[in-house]
Amino acid sequence: MSIPLVDLGSMHAELHQQIEEAWRRTRSSDQFIGGRAVEDFETQWAKYCGTRYCIGVSSGTAALELTLAALKIGPGDEVVVPTCTFIATAAAVASLGAQPVFVDVAPATLLMTAESLKEAITSRTAAVIVVHLYGQPANMDAINKVAADAGIYVIEDAAQAHGASWDGKKAGSLSHAGCFSFYPAKNLGAFGDAGAVVTDDAGLASRIRAASNHGRREDDQYRHDVVGTNGRLDALQAAILSVKLARLDEWNEQRRSAMEAYATALAEAPVEFIAISPRARSAYHLAVIQTPHRAEVRRALTDENIATGIHYPIPCHLQAPFVNTGNPRLPVAERATERILSLPLFPHLTCEQIRRIADVTCRTLLDCQPELGRVA
Numbered sequence: 001m002s003i004p005l006v007d008l009g010s011m012h013a014e015l016h017q018q019i020e021e022a023w024r025r026t027r028s029s030d031q032f033i034g035g036r037a038v039e040d041f042e043t044q045w046a047k048y049c050g051t052r053y054c055i056g057v058s059s060g061t062a063a064l065e066l067t068l069a070a071l072k073i074g075p076g077d078e079v080v081v082p083t084c085t086f087i088a089t090a091a092a093v094a095s096l097g098a099q100p101v102f103v104d105v106a107p108a109t110l111l112m113t114a115e116s117l118k119e120a121i122t123s124r125t126a127a128v129i130v131v132h133l134y135g136q137p138a139n140m141d142a143i144n145k146v147a148a149d150a151g152i153y154v155i156e157d158a159a160q161a162h163g164a165s166w167d168g169k170k171a172g173s174l175s176h177a178g179c180f181s182f183y184p185a186k187n188l189g190a191f192g193d194a195g196a197v198v199t200d201d202a203g204l205a206s207r208i209r210a211a212s213n214h215g216r217r218e219d220d221q222y223r224h225d226v227v228g229t230n231g232r233l234d235a236l237q238a239a240i241l242s243v244k245l246a247r248l249d250e251w252n253e254q255r256r257s258a259m260e261a262y263a264t265a266l267a268e269a270p271v272e273f274i275a276i277s278p279r280a281r282s283a284y285h286l287a288v289i290q291t292p293h294r295a296e297v298r299r300a301l302t303d304e305n306i307a308t309g310i311h312y313p314i315p316c317h318l319q320a321p322f323v324n325t326g327n328p329r330l331p332v333a334e335r336a337t338e339r340i341l342s343l344p345l346f347p348h349l350t351c352e353q354i355r356r357i358a359d360v361t362c363r364t365l366l367d368c369q370p371e372l373g374r375v376a
């Protein structure tokens with residue numbers, strides 16, 4: 001039996017009736033752009049995140065671009081970005097004509113730190129985008145303090161951290177604006193592309209809303225005060241997201257149990273897990289281990305029809321658009337990139353599947369390092 005990296009089918013099977021009903025309701029409403037379904041989801045997502053405003057948008061990338069643009073970030077500005085992230089974090093900065101300045105990450109968490117932010121700040125720095133990688137919020141108190149001292153904006157890329165929290169406060173509510181993706185494989189995923197921005201800043205919220213909808217005024221749909229784009233959230237996606245949101249906490253809890261089962265099953269194996277701060281509650285988006293024998297483990301799992309991933313195989317500062325733009329070497333990220341491996345993780349992953357994955361992993365590592373077997 002094969003084990004996928006992510007299994008969306010069993011999540012949707014749980015909600016089959018409600019999803020069918022949501023599609024039917026949206027279809028018969030004739031409101032496919034904006035309207036009740038979008039407003040309902042925005043209200044629920046703001047409430048869930050503990051923010052005053054939520055603007056549904058067309059993707060996580062649109063959330064980042066619209067937020068940066070609404071903060072008037074553009075040519076001549078630098079934006080600090082951790083190099084360990086999906087390329088969209090950095091590309092959003094570059095697409096506005098600003099320069100992403102990449103910083104290294106902490107070896108145990110692969111998250112950016114306040115110290116690395118502080119070192120990267122120059123007179124041109126306008127903002128930092130903090131990435132809650134693999135579902136774990138970064139140390140937002142320390143980062144917010146450095147940013148406040150420097151007078152720069154803080155944006156969270158919370159695309160992997162739906163429902164995660166730092167000191168009990170939800171990811172997305174820990175900065176000027178939190179950007180979410182609802183790409184299907186995220187912890188809260190739509191049936192296509194979707195995203196959102198959450199914020200407590202009324203002015204920022206209204207600029208993002210206008211920009212995502214052709215620069216329209218809320219009271220006059222053919223009066224355009226600013227140049228905008230089409231970056232809206234579809235009603236059908238919003239309706240699906242509202243249905244799935246009701247299960248998010250439960251599904252995150254199941255992911256957490258799966259991670260505990262992995263930790264137990266691999267306790268004797270020479271692998272490192274991502275360390276979780278006692279102040280953080282991770283959303284456990286990905287089950288990442290680090291091993292110097294990644295290639296062997298990956299091959300053995302593939303041979304057993306167990307899917308794996310690498311998130312991400314090239315750090316952003318070494319990607320083609322950025323490699324020759326004067327960024328320094330970032331040794332922690334570069335080393336981690338050679339060692340990280342994502343094991344299957346989804347709410348319905350069973351203990352039996354985890355045992356199988358762990359057995360293959362342990363067996364392979366023992367073959368790579370036979371001395372471990374002798375000690376044990």
Ligand SMILES: *Cc1c(COP(=O)(O)O)cnc(C)c1O
Nearest residue numbers: 059060061086088089159181183
């Ligand atoms: C998925 C993701 C994005 C991009 O979201 P899209 O909805 O695919 O545009 C951005 N940043 C991170 C960290 C992500 O994981």
